[in-house]
Amino acid sequence: MDRAYNGFNESTPLQDESMARILVIGNSERALLGLTASVAGLSHFVKSACDEDSLADAVANGSPDLVVIDLTAADSSLDSAKDLIASYDQVAEAPRLAVVESTSVKGADSKYLDDFILDPFDVSELSLRIARLLDRNQRLRAGKVLACDGLEIDTESFEVTVDSRQLALTFKEFELLRFLASHPGRVHTREALLNQVWGYEYFGGLRTVDVHVRRIRAKLGAKYEQFIQTVHGVGYKFVP
Numbered sequence: 001m002d003r004a005y006n007g008f009n010e011s012t013p014l015q016d017e018s019m020a021r022i023l024v025i026g027n028s029e030r031a032l033l034g035l036t037a038s039v040a041g042l043s044h045f046v047k048s049a050c051d052e053d054s055l056a057d058a059v060a061n062g063s064p065d066l067v068v069i070d071l072t073a074a075d076s077s078l079d080s081a082k083d084l085i086a087s088y089d090q091v092a093e094a095p096r097l098a099v100v101e102s103t104s105v106k107g108a109d110s111k112y113l114d115d116f117i118l119d120p121f122d123v124s125e126l127s128l129r130i131a132r133l134l135d136r137n138q139r140l141r142a143g144k145v146l147a148c149d150g151l152e153i154d155t156e157s158f159e160v161t162v163d164s165r166q167l168a169l170t171f172k173e174f175e176l177l178r179f180l181a182s183h184p185g186r187v188h189t190r191e192a193l194l195n196q197v198w199g200y201e202y203f204g205g206l207r208t209v210d211v212h213v214r215r216i217r218a219k220l221g222a223k224y225e226q227f228i229q230t231v232h233g234v235g236y237k238f239v240p
Contacts, residue, residue, distance in 0.1 A: 064091060098113045
């Protein structure tokens with residue numbers, strides 16, 4: 001039996017803060033029994049949905065903290081899952097973990113998914129992936145993670161990832177990227193960036209900023225380097 005979160009709302013405290021509301025969706029209720037039981041066994045409140053009626057019931061009194069999408073059935077597709085939850089903002093905004101067959105990972109690299117796990121899976125790995133996504137989402141809500149189209153800057157752990165790949169940035173490179181991303185669309189002169197990142201007592205030349213921007217772009221790669229744009233004659237800006 002599901003540990004239903006239906007009936008709980010934001011004003012109703014959970015018995016255990018570590019227990020998250022998790023929505024499991026797929027093609028049929030019967031096909032979801034095993035996956036739902038695995039998630040519920042990790043001490044989470046779980047509801048499952050396979051159509052609009054069951055989804056409406058599942059989110060009637062509480063938004064999920066995480067959505068687990070079962071893509072293991074032969075007729076399952078990411079498009080159908082997206083269509084099912086698209087009209088529910090409180091569902092569409094939750095992080096998404098897909099379960100896919102080990103023989104086929106088609107669609108698992110979609111930007112729509114935050115992570116995926118291969119089936120058959122080890123329950124301990126499922127627990128780890130769920131916990132990681134829940135923690136990431138909590139930090140996002142707390143403003144500790146700056147996220148933009150595959151790029152994530154964790155201001156608490158000083159980590160930067162692109163498409164889940166961690167970048168090896170120096171501290172100054174991280175601080176420069178973090179500062180620019182914290183003020184999207186705003187143009188900063190080289191002098192201002194030098195003062196903000198290196199401090200007023202830094203006596204290095206303005207070329208220091210250019211060198212660090214070039215290094216950051218190189219590490220971001222061709223796909224993301226355009227986030228830092230040069231404003232000729234002025235300085236730089238972050239454009240998501």
